[in-house]
Amino acid sequence: MGQPSYQASNAIIYLTYGAFLVIGVSISWLWRGQSKKEFLASNRTQKAIPLALNFIASALGSGILFTYPEISTIAGVQGLVVYALASSLPLLAFGFLGPIIREKCPEGFVLTEWTRQRYGVIAALYLSVLTLITLFLYMVAELSALQQIINALTGLNGLWAVIAECIVTTIYTSMGGFRISFLTDNIQGAMVIGLIVLGVITVGVKTEINRSLVESSTLLDASLLGWQLIYILPVAILTNDFFISGFWMRTFASKTDRDLRIGTSIATVAVAIILTLVGASGLLAAWTGAWPGDPPQEGSIAFFLLLQKLPAWVVGIVIVMTVSLSTAAFDSLQSAMVSTGSNDLFRNRLNFWWIRIAVVLVIFPVAVVALKSPSILQIYLVSDLVSASSIPVLVIGLSSKCYWWRGFEVVVGGLGGMLTVFIFGTIYYGNAKDGANLMLLQQSLYVDDWSAFGAFVAAPVGGLLWGFGAFAVRITVQWLLAKIRGYRFDAFDRPAGAHPSSITGPRERSSDENDREPVVIAKASSLKGKFL
Numbered sequence: 001m002g003q004p005s006y007q008a009s010n011a012i013i014y015l016t017y018g019a020f021l022v023i024g025v026s027i028s029w030l031w032r033g034q035s036k037k038e039f040l041a042s043n044r045t046q047k048a049i050p051l052a053l054n055f056i057a058s059a060l061g062s063g064i065l066f067t068y069p070e071i072s073t074i075a076g077v078q079g080l081v082v083y084a085l086a087s088s089l090p091l092l093a094f095g096f097l098g099p100i101i102r103e104k105c106p107e108g109f110v111l112t113e114w115t116r117q118r119y120g121v122i123a124a125l126y127l128s129v130l131t132l133i134t135l136f137l138y139m140v141a142e143l144s145a146l147q148q149i150i151n152a153l154t155g156l157n158g159l160w161a162v163i164a165e166c167i168v169t170t171i172y173t174s175m176g177g178f179r180i181s182f183l184t185d186n187i188q189g190a191m192v193i194g195l196i197v198l199g200v201i202t203v204g205v206k207t208e209i210n211r212s213l214v215e216s217s218t219l220l221d222a223s224l225l226g227w228q229l230i231y232i233l234p235v236a237i238l239t240n241d242f243f244i245s246g247f248w249m250r251t252f253a254s255k256t257d258r259d260l261r262i263g264t265s266i267a268t269v270a271v272a273i274i275l276t277l278v279g280a281s282g283l284l285a286a287w288t289g290a291w292p293g294d295p296p297q298e299g300s301i302a303f304f305l306l307l308q309k310l311p312a313w314v315v316g317i318v319i320v321m322t323v324s325l326s327t328a329a330f331d332s333l334q335s336a337m338v339s340t341g342s343n344d345l346f347r348n349r350l351n352f353w354w355i356r357i358a359v360v361l362v363i364f365p366v367a368v369v370a371l372k373s374p375s376i377l378q379i380y381l382v383s384d385l386v387s388a389s390s391i392p393v394l395v396i397g398l399s400s401k402c403y404w405w406r407g408f409e410v411v412v413g414g415l416g417g418m419l420t421v422f423i424f425g426t427i428y429y430g431n432a433k434d435g436a437n438l439m440l441l442q443q444s445l446y447v448d449d450w451s452a453f454g455a456f457v458a459a460p461v462g463g464l465l466w467g468f469g470a471f472a473v474r475i476t477v478q479w480l481l482a483k484i485r486g487y488r489f490d491a492f493d494r495p496a497g498a499h500p501s502s503i504t505g506p507r508e509r510s511s512d513e514n515d516r517e518p519v520v521i522a523k524a525s526s527l528k529g530k531f532l
Contacts, residue, residue, distance in 0.1 A: 003153070003154065003155060003312060003315060004154065004312045004313075004315055004316050004319070005312075006154075006155075006156070008312075008316065009153075009154035009155075009156055009319065010156070012316050012319045012320060013150070013154075013156075013161055013164070013319060013323060014164060016319075016320050016323040016324070017164045017165065017168050017323060017327070020168055020172075020184065020188070020323075020327055021168045021171065021172065023172075023184065023187065024168070024169075024171070024172025024173075024175075024176065024180055024184055025171060025172050025175065027172075027176065027180055027183055027184075028172050028175035028176035028180050029175070031176055031179060031180070032175075034176075034177070034179065036348070036352050036355070037348075038177070038179060039176075039177030039178065039179070039352070039355065040109070040177060040178060040338075040339045040342060040343070040348065040355070041109035041178055041249055041252060041253070041339060042178055042179055042182060042249075042253045043109055043252045043253060044252075044253070044254070044255055044256075045253055045255060046182070046250075046253045046254055046255055046259065046263075047255055047259050047263075048254075048258075048259040048260075048262035048263040048266070049263070049266070050182070050186050050263075051250060051253070051254055051259060051260065051262075051263030051264070051267075052262070052263040052264075052266035052267045052270070053185065053186045053189035053190055053267075054182055054185045054186065054189065054250050054263075054332075055091055055094075055247070055250060055263060055264060055267035055271075056189045056192070056193070056267050056270050056271055056274070057185040057186075057188050057189035057192065057328035057329065057332065058185065058244070058246045058247060058250065058328070058329065058332045059087070059088070059091060059267065059271045060192065060271070060274065060275075060325050060328070060329060061138075061141075061142050061145070061325055061326060061328075061329035061330075062142065062145045062146050062149055062322050062325045062326040062329070063141055063142060063145040063376045063380075064274075064275060064278050064325070065145070065149060065278065065303050065304075065322065066145060066148070066149075066300045066301070066303070066376055066377070067083075067300070067376065067377055067380075068080065068083060068084070068275055068278050068279030068282070069278065069279055069281045069282030069285065069299065069300070069302040069303040070282060070298070070299040070300040070302065070377070070446075071083045071229075071279060071282070071299075071446075072219065072279045072280065072281075072282025072283045072286075072299070072302070073219070073282045073283075073285070073286055073291060073292075073299030073302050074225065074299055074446045075223055075225045075226040075229060075446070076217075076218065076219035076220060076221060076223065076226065076283070077219060077220055077283065078221075078222050078223065078226035078227075078229075079223070079225065079226045079229055080276065080279040080280065080282070080283070081276070082226065082229045082230050082233055083229065083233055083275070083279065084271075084272050084275040084276040084279060085272060086229075086233035086234045086236075086237050086238075087233075087237055087271065087272075087275055088267075088268045088269075088271040088272035088275065089234070089238075089268060089272075090234075090237055090238040090241045091241075091247075091264045091267050091268045091271065092264055092265065092268050093238060093241070094241075094247055094248075094250075094251045094260070094264050095260050095261040095263070095264035095265065096261075097398070098248075098251035098252070098254065098257070098260050098264075099257040099260065100398060101114050101251075101398070102251070102252060102257075104117070104118070105117050108252065108343075109248065109249050109252040109253075109339065109343070110131075110245045110248045110249060110252075110336075110339065110340050110343055110344070111127070111131075111242060111245070111248050112124050112127050112128045112131060112245075112340065112343065112344045113343060113344075115127045115394065115407075115410075115529075116344075116529060117529050118397045118407075118529045119394075119397060119406065119407030119410055119529040119530070119531060120406075120407045120529040120530055120531035121531070122407055122411065122531045123407030123408075123410045123411055123529070123531055124344065124407075124529075125344065125345075126407075126410070126411050126414070127390070127394065127410075128340065128344035128345065130243060130386060130387070130390060130414075131243045131245055131340055131344075132337060132340060132341060132344075133383075133386075134240070134243040134244070134383045134386075134387070135243075135244070135245060135333050135336055135337040135340070136337070136365075136366060137379045137380075137382070137383050138244070138329075138333050138379075138380075138383070139330065139333045139334070139337070139366045139370075140366055140369045140370045140379060141370075141376045141379040141380065142326055142329050142330050142333065142370075143162050143165070143166070143326075143330070143366065143367060143370030143371075144370045144371075144372075144376055144379075145326070145376050146158065146161055146162055146165060146322070146326045147159060147161065147162050147370065147371065149304075149322050150319075150322075152301065152304040153304065153307070153315055153318060153319055153322070154315075154319065159371060161323075162367060162370065162371065163367070165323075165326060165327060165330060166363045166366075166367055168327065169327060169330050169331040169334055170334070170359055170360055170363050172184070172331070173331050173334050173335050173338075173359050174356040174357075174359040174360055175356075177335060177338075177339075177355075178249055178253075178335045178339060180331075181331045181332055181334070181335040182250070182253065184327075184328070184331060185328050185331070185332060188324045188325075188327060188328035189328060191320075191321075191324045192274075192321060192324050192325055192328065193270065193274070195317060195320060195321040195324065196274055196277060196278070196321065198317060199314070199317055199318060199321065200277050202310070202314050202317070203281070203284065203306070203310065203314070206309070206310050206311070206314065207284055207288055207306070207309065207310075208288060209284065209287045209288055210287060210288060210289055213286065213287045213288070213289060214287050217286050217287065219283055219286060219287075224448070225446060225447075225448070228450075228452070228453045229445075231453065231456070231457075232445065232452060232453060232456045235388050235456055235460060236381070236384035236385070236387075236388060236456060237384065239384070239387040239388045239390075239391035239392070239460070240380075240383055240384045240387040240388075242387060242391045242394070242395075243383070243387050243391075244336070245336035245337070245339065245340045246332040246333060246335070246336035249335075249336060249339060278303070281302060281303040281306050282299060282302040282303065284306055285302035285303065285305050285306040286302070288306065288309060290302070290305040290306045290308060290309055291305045291306070293305055300377075334359060334362065334363070335359075337362055338355060338358050338359050338362065341358065342355055342358070375444075377444060377445065378440070378441060378442075378444065381441040381444070381445055382440055382441060384456075385418070385421065385439065385441065385455060385456065385459055386414075386418065388417070388456055388459035388460050388463075389413075389414050389415075389416075389417025389418050389420075389421070389459040389460065389462070389463040390410075390413070390414035390417065390463065391460075392413075392417075392460045392463055392464055393409060393410050393413030393414060393417075393463050393464060393466075393467040394410050394414075396409075396467075397410070403494050404471075404491065404492050405471070406471075406474065406530050406531060406532055407529060407530065407531035407532075408470055408471075408474055408531055408532050409467040409468070409470045409471045409474070410467065412466055412467060412469075412470035413463040413464060413466045413467025413468075413470065414463055415466070416462055416463055416465070416466025416467070416469075416470075417458070417459045417460065417462045417463030417464075417466065418439060418459065419462070419466070420458045420459065420461070420462020420463070420465070420466070421438060421439050421455045421458045421459050421462065422435045422436060422438070422439055423435070423458075423462075424438070424454050424455065424458040424462075425437070425438030425439065425451070425454075425455065428450075428451055428454060429451075438451055438455050439455075441455065474491075474532060475491050478491045478532075479491070
């Protein structure tokens with residue numbers, strides 16, 4: 001590989017971090033007078049293009065340089081296209097569901113606030129724990145990916161890049177909060193788009209494809225795994241995106257519903273193109289003979305094997321792109337985790353300085369776990385399986401016709417979904433140990449059997465079955481108690497606040513929405529969801 005020199009690699013990495021630090025600190029200083037509310041969220045302030053750049057920056061991350069080339073080497077073009085579309089199209093859900101949730105919960109800025117309003121405190125805390133765990137896992141995956149990429153591209157110890165990123169993002173995020181994360185994501189998102197375009201042109205010019213390898217690779221053919229992924233990946237990624245508070249904070253930050261729809265639409269197209277181009281490096285690695293190599297290497301490093309055939313200056317561009325991708329994703333996760341914790345666990349009552357200290361404290365356990373270099377794909381898969389169990393039973397409550405659905409069903413359904421995966425795995429493998437391992441997807445997603453597919457069917461279907469079973473049990477118990485104690489059975493009464501006609505308090509509308517019918521909603525604090 002045309003690897004940059006030791007001095008050049010260090011200069012590229014730390015000058016890039018230095019630039020982001022200067023930008024972040026400078027803007028944070030200009031905004032030093034912002035309130036705690038502005039530090040945690042920026043509701044109804046952002047137009048379409050900044051939103052699009054933010055969704056792009058938040059949806060990517062340096063881990064894409066491992067996962068998307070890997071799927072190309074395993075499931076070929078079919079798997080790559082499915083993965084790219086499954087990762088990008090769910091962004092449209094925020095453009096569709098965002099206005100609905102924002103009308104129901106105008107003072108919130110994360111999904112868990114609507115959950116508290118709709119399902120009560122217990123269900124909200126349950127979802128909050130899952131959200132915080134997911135954000136923690138994503139932060140670990142991001143730092144782990146960064147460490148491995150720096151090692152592969154430069155030969156340097158990736159530990160120091162991880163430490164630098166943690167210091168840089170922690171300094172400007174603790175100073176500026178969500179607002180600074182949003183602004184730096186605009187810059188980093190624009191940089192990533194430019195760098196990827198430049199990188200694609202360079203790879204296209206410098207790479208020489210061996211046509212005989214194209215025919216013998218079978219990467220153009222459909223496969224069983226490719227067909228399975230058409231179901232697995234949309235379910236996994238769509239439901240998991242609900243746990244990413246950064247997406248919801250950006251959804252609530254949109255100035256109007258129109259800005260949100262335009263922003264998510266632009267981001268969807270851009271992310272699909274970017275992920276397809278990055279993933280195509282796996283195909284190129286196979287068709288140029290760079291992968292699998294001698295001795296054979298894993299498909300996850302196909303991108304880096306391809307770079308071995310390119311000049312050093314191309315690797316330099318990729319290093320800058322990697323740092324930009326990683327910093328943009330990591331500061332978004334960092335601010336989302338602190339804002340979610342402040343809102344859900346402390347109800348935003350923490351002193352401003354304690355919130356800033358929390359930004360610093362969060363980083364230590366994340367960095368310690370990340371330095372163990374866990375499997376990036378497995379981190380994502382475990383989180384995906386949990387979300388596939390929990391989100392289907394949660395979103396039932398978005399419909400006003402399902403006002404009878406309670407937090408009890410949400411919690412039981414979510415936990416029951418994971419139990420169903422264990423039951424399926426035990427039956428499929430014939431023993432409980434392998435059934436438990438399936439809950440952690442120990443054998444990865446890319447296997448030649450139906451275990452992973454079955455797990456992602458069992459999770460949402462089992463969650464719904466357990467949820468409706470819990471509903472039946474709750475209704476039966478409440479009916480019996482009403483009969484025994486002699487009071488009216490009211491389990492199917494519409495609760496206060498479940499229908500717009502029963503709510504007071506007009507929504508503040510922007511000038512772009514004056515031509516719409518007024519929507520009457522309530523403040524979040526005036527509604528109390530029911531767990532039972």
